[in-house]
Amino acid sequence: MKRLLFLLLTGLFAQLLVSCYPEGADDAEDYDIAMTTYDRDKDASYFASLKTFSMPDTIVYFVNKQDDIIGNHEFDESILQLVEKQFTDLGYQRIAGSETNKPDFMVTVSAFSNVNYYFVNNNWYNYWNWYDGWGWYNWNFGPGWAPYYPWSPVSVMSYRSGSIVIDMLDPSNVAVTSNKIPVLWSGIADGIITGNQTSILQRADRQIKQCFAQSPYLGTK
Amino acid sequence: MKKLLIIAIVLFGMSPLLKAQMLNLNYQISVPLGDLSDFTDKASFRGMDIEYHKFMTDRFSMGLAVGWNVFYQDENHATGNFHFKGNDNLYTMTGNQYRYVNTVPIMAIGRYFLTDGTSAVQPFLGLGAGARWTEKRLEVGQYSSTLSRWQFTFAPEVGMLVPFNDQIGLNVAARYSYGTKASHGRIPEFQSVTFSVGLVFMGNNNNSNE
Numbered sequence: 001m002k003r004l005l006f007l008l009l010t011g012l013f014a015q016l017l018v019s020c021y022p023e024g025a026d027d028a029e030d031y032d033i034a035m036t037t038y039d040r041d042k043d044a045s046y047f048a049s050l051k052t053f054s055m056p057d058t059i060v061y062f063v064n065k066q067d068d069i070i071g072n073h074e075f076d077e078s079i080l081q082l083v084e085k086q087f088t089d090l091g092y093q094r095i096a097g098s099e100t101n102k103p104d105f106m107v108t109v110s111a112f113s114n115v116n117y118y119f120v121n122n123n124w125y126n127y128w129n130w131y132d133g134w135g136w137y138n139w140n141f142g143p144g145w146a147p148y149y150p151w152s153p154v155s156v157m158s159y160r161s162g163s164i165v166i167d168m169l170d171p172s173n174v175a176v177t178s179n180k181i182p183v184l185w186s187g188i189a190d191g192i193i194t195g196n197q198t199s200i201l202q203r204a205d206r207q208i209k210q211c212f213a214q215s216p217y218l219g220t221k
Numbered sequence: 222m223k224k225l226l227i228i229a230i231v232l233f234g235m236s237p238l239l240k241a242q243m244l245n246l247n248y249q250i251s252v253p254l255g256d257l258s259d260f261t262d263k264a265s266f267r268g269m270d271i272e273y274h275k276f277m278t279d280r281f282s283m284g285l286a287v288g289w290n291v292f293y294q295d296e297n298h299a300t301g302n303f304h305f306k307g308n309d310n311l312y313t314m315t316g317n318q319y320r321y322v323n324t325v326p327i328m329a330i331g332r333y334f335l336t337d338g339t340s341a342v343q344p345f346l347g348l349g350a351g352a353r354w355t356e357k358r359l360e361v362g363q364y365s366s367t368l369s370r371w372q373f374t375f376a377p378e379v380g381m382l383v384p385f386n387d388q389i390g391l392n393v394a395a396r397y398s399y400g401t402k403a404s405h406g407r408i409p410e411f412q413s414v415t416f417s418v419g420l421v422f423m424g425n426n427n428n429s430n431e
Contacts, residue, residue, distance in 0.1 A: 005422075010271060017269060022267075024360055033317075
């Protein structure tokens with residue numbers, strides 16, 4: 001009898017513990033993160049030496065098939081404006097750019113629709129080759145060209161569906177033989193274009209600003 | 222661990238043969254200290270342990286305790302630097318962090334009772350030693366890292382036993398636990414103060430119920 005009571009109590013206890021085990025994230029927003037990294041060979045003084053940038057007027061969607069999770073482009077313009085403002089607030093000047101007036105760096109904004117979709121594959125060229133800016137440099141730009149993340153031995157990364165990736169590229173220091181455009185800084189607003197449509201801009205705003213806030217080495221000063 | 226449980230159950234089953242013994246089931250609240258509180262600084266209200274004690278003399282008992290404590294903390298909008306597997310670069314990440322520490326201490330415990338078994342309140346001093354399995358987990362966004370290791374552990378305690386009758390009693394105790402750090406400090410040095418309250422089921426040689 002006593003043993004039975006004890007076993008019963010033990011079971012009850014364990015059940016209680018399991019049922020109130022802490023849960024973690026509840027909704028899509030709880031998973032939002034701002035993630036940044038940069039070329040560790042560079043420092044604040046290097047980033048301060050950069051003055052001008054160019055930026056395509058489009059967010060490029062790296063989507064799988066006809067993935068429509070983030071297929072509507074209604075937030076593109078606001079997000080691009082937001083990104084531009086972060087860079088100009090840091091003192092960088094956006095220029096149209098030309099062969100005679102090359103910017104110090106390029107900013108690309110990409111969006112991802114699939115968790116396991118890899119950014120740095122040969123298909124990068126397929127998505128971006130329309131951009132005139134690459135033509136200002138004397139590369140033999142063609143398939144196989146891709147951004148190169150100097151900090152990563154494996155230059156692949158998977159993002160959550162609906163992530164915005166902002167890359168600062170250095171097109172003037174390209175390794176022409178390996179077709180790699182070095183990346184100076186990367187900011188990832190992970191997973192923001194998912195969940196409730198009405199809060200997307202607000203979340204994008206928060207995470208994109210956070211990317212810059214946690215990168216104090218950026219800026220012309 | 223299973224083996225130890227079986228031994229405990231068998232010993233309990235042999236209660237008529239033994240002089241005096243007790244099974245003890247406790248609810249526990251733990252307050253993290255030191256390195257552990259750097260990771261999860263909130264008190265844990267999720268904890269329990271099962272203890273078996275056998276009296277070797279009137280005042281001295283030897284026993285075994287197996288417990289489980291869960292420490293949890295969520296940090297909104299926290300920034301940290303992280304490595305990814307196979308990539309030695311640091312990524313700065315800001316987001317909601319969910320931190321968990323699960324620890325399962327398994328200890329042999331010796332207790333000395335300041336009074337004999339006839340008093341209404343029986344205070345005791347004890348010392349436990351053994352090992353604890355500790356799992357540390359951090360989640361941020363879609364990413365998570367989990368690491369678990371064994372730690373050597375010891376735990377002095379003070380407490381009291383309040384028998385209601387010769388079969389059931391109340392146990393109230395406070396225990397300081399220390400566990401050595403593991404995996405080069407990635408599993409932090411474990412320190413906590415644990416408060417236990419629970420029921421004691423006593424098996425004495427002079428009762429005939431078993």
